[in-house]
Amino acid sequence: MIWKRQIPILIVGVIGFVTLFANFTTLHGFKSFVNDDATQWFDILASFAIWLGGLNLLKLQSQKILKKQEGWEYSVFAVIGLIFALVAGFVIKGEPAVEWGTHVTAKGTLFKWMFTYMVAPMQATMFALLAFYVASASYRAFRIRNFEATLLLVSGIIIMIGRVPLGSNISSWFCMYLLVLIAGVTVNSIFKNKQYTAISVASGLILVTVSGFIMGWPLDQPGIFYLPYLQEWIYKFPNVAGARSIMIGIGLGIFSTSVRYILGIEKSYIGE
Amino acid sequence: MDFLINTILKLGKVDRRWIFLIIAFVVLIPLLFPLSLPIRATATTQLVYDAVEKLPHGSKVLLSCEYGPSTKPEIHPMVISFLKHCFRNGHKVYVTCLWPDGQFLADEALDEVANNEFQLTYGIDYVMLGFRPGNEAVVKGIVSDLRKVYTIDSRGTKITEIPMMDGITKFEDFDFLFSGSAGYPGTIEWVQYAVDQTNIPMSTGTTSIQVNEVMPYVQAGQVQGILAGMPGAAEYENLIGSPGIGTSGMDAQSVAHLVIVLFIVLGNLGYFIERNREKKQRGY
């Protein structure tokens, strides 16, 4: 029991405490251990964890094949893929001039070939799939069901249009005309009176047109109606404010979880 | 009018595979037949350009590549343009990678720009220091003693035998840092462990998704400008007057954004009509 429970908790506590407080001391041995060796150990263990994950995958997929579970035919491909990658990593270099060790990053090796023509396209395409899902969800699911969602979608749309070249070719005057029309629709839905609507739209159109003639229709003035400026303002200020409050919250959350780990209050890593 | 409303409602129930098809065409067609929309730089992109322009001829620039194949379309054009900009202004470029895949892609970029376009000499005009594992520990290492982290470069040459490494022992010996970053470790680690401690100027290019995370640092002045995603890359390409992959993707990007916005608007139109009808049917 002590091996399975108390020692891991002790390790977390001691290592966590040492790394945290090394930030506050000038004791050389202590500091250099944390800065150099302890971090190296961490990376080495993380590499072993990757091996553990890989071997576990091999185990699960082979079991699936041996027991002929549903879809076992596909598991064969997973095992083949894993073995192929290990062969490229450890058995066949493909380029005799390159030394073992540098072959994983050097040109002309089988490993590099595998990266360029297998890992890269598959990984990139998996991510690119999402473009399609975003498109269909934007048509079928993104609804302005309340004020919050409206704000979110409007700021998202302004960023999306304002960031790309198309947006910088849309004149601020176009946006102002658009706003007048939207205001008209709003007036109509509130008062349900055609006269009011007509008056407000007409006066809005006249106002925009007159000021347009006075200012000479500049593309990017007034700035708040020019999408590239507007998106820049949104992402530099209100967005930063929102992001910052989340950042502080996340920081606190991580801090408190870390402290709970170090003090042994939180023990989820051993399944408790 | 009724016809229009019915069409909108009917469209709302369309199989989503039609939408997939539309998006595929919307992206593909402008790639094949470009519209050449003019590109205008946003202020944050201009800041990056100005920061590089301000460096005196022959400055020592550190370029760190932290991205992989899945984010290549966004970051790679930035790295290429940044290299072009540096070489044109006669700067020396030192390349490091915090991501293992970053090295493949950085090699590709150096091949294209330094070898083919500028025909520069390795070891004198540019050097590829390569990937070192350890995430922020590598950044910390470069700040305290670069030669401990890098005893050899990516080609196996001893650092002491590389002419342009003369006088470079730590992060403060560089004049500028550019990080092409797609996540952890990347820009944020460079800010926290290197730039905040030394005051060496730094700019960054990040994936669109990361922009929001990095923005507070840019706003606070810790980072000088940011190239945001592929549009940021395109703007930078245009500032240095050498359009590339980023620029050619911009038409597709513009049209795709427009179509997605139209989708949102149309979808919500259908939603409103339906809601109104339901209200009427219920009798209020």
Add this chain to the structure above:
Amino acid sequence: MNFEIFGAWLAVFFTLAIFSFLYRDNSFYKITEHLFVGVSAGYWMSMFFWTQIQPNLYGRLWPSKEYSESGIWYRIYDGLSIFLGSIFPEGGIDKGHDLNLFYLIPLALGVMMLLSLFKSFGWMARWGIAYTVGMAAGLRAYGYLNSNILSQVKATIIPIFDPDLPFFSLLENSHFNNFIIFIGTLTGLLYFYFSKEQKGTFGRITRIGIYFLMISFGASFGFAVMGRISLLIGRFVELITYSSDDYYHASYWVLLVMVILLIYNAYNEKASAE
């Protein structure tokens, strides 16, 4: 056939096979997905072995600097060298490290981790995991306290008395924009305060907070869409490249064959359903 062209055809196949999932779940997708899982696991295993375990662990246990013909320690190494010459080259590992036997500790923890694959040793992984958890906790507690809390708090303490700052400027720092940041950050923080009901004045303040959060999420939304579209553009650019003469029009051929097979399959299914 040239390896590069063969690779291009493979890449095209993988790309289109994954895209075919958009039509429906099918064998092409399933095969590619499983291959992807296997290859990437192997890719990372090799990558981390050669960039981490071999140079930084074995490189410190048996550095070439201290290699000697006598002594038991390097005899073990020579033994390993016979079987695994690529990992343990003759004469020790030259990665610029000194001999450091403390690194037997991470080696032992790592081996324990791997042993946990066997059911009866399942608990052994806990030690290694405990080390990584503890280390991460210590590093992050300080890092996040410093950069996420302290420096962001600092940036929110805005100057009210600063005659050089304009009152309003859309894109530059100004009193107005400073005020937006100040209010947004504070109200956003208060939204996540759980010790008080969100009613009355406090409720109104937190409403403002949620509006700022929503604008921020909207910006992430816009950027997320932008990023996804860029990646799609990247894939299409590559497909276009591979459709050229140099690659024997790989994209067209693979697409054609895949479409025919999918149609054939759909037709078959329909026939068997009837």
Add this chain to the structure above:
Amino acid sequence: MNDREFIVGSIVLTVAFLLYWFMGHPHFVEERILQFSLVIIFSGTLIFFTRKAKRGEEIFLRNIPGLKAVEEAVGRSTEMGKPVLFVPGIQDMDQVETVAGVIVLGHVSKMTARYETPLNVPVSRAIVMKAAREACKESYLIEGHPDMFHDDMVHYVTDEQFAYAAGVNGIMVREKPAACIYMGKFYAESLILAETGNSIGAIQIAGTASQAQIPFFVTACDYTLIGEEFFAASAYLSEKPELIGGVKGQDMIKMGIVIFILFGVILRLMFDAGFLNFNIIQFLSQK
């Protein structure tokens, strides 16, 4: 350790540190005294409230509207005689969000047991399946309907991300649940799930801390528990003192930060105007 010992211990440690400090604090990085004090103060607050919660003292946490919405959604499903679908994310139990999701599942299954509404929980990890089954079983037992619980309620689909999403989509289209609840760690599949849920007209409620997915959930779902709200809700439901105490402790620190910012602005104003010789920005800028 009782309260008295806790207080005495804290005082002894503080005095010891002060002594060390005034003796010239050898080997201490002086510039980081601020960070050091913060680590101590923050940790102290967290421990204090965790202990308070453990002793069983009343700790007030506000109502979280999202939980109310869950109740309504289950109620509507009952009215319509349709099942409730619960998706606990696609990650394993080592993710805090999955743990929080399973806690909420316990709450949801209590309601479905009470109203005798069918519940469907597709999962993507074997361990999550075990934990989710336990949670549901217990709820049905507590509500006095152990006969209604069956193991198939919680069933494994597949580990693979998109295949899982496709599988859950299939369930949605076939069974047409009236309520879809997504609580856990999500990646890109969030979009696919929420879109399908929307197309079948279900009430959708989501809870996640994955920042990139929150926007999609907010626009596609009827109610979303955002980040910390999600954790607070699960702490509240779990009735575990260490979780509740943690939320409360963080709350207090947050309030402290808000007050500090307000105070800091005033201090900065006084410094800039020349009334005060203390630069708060410089004080906070120490490395």
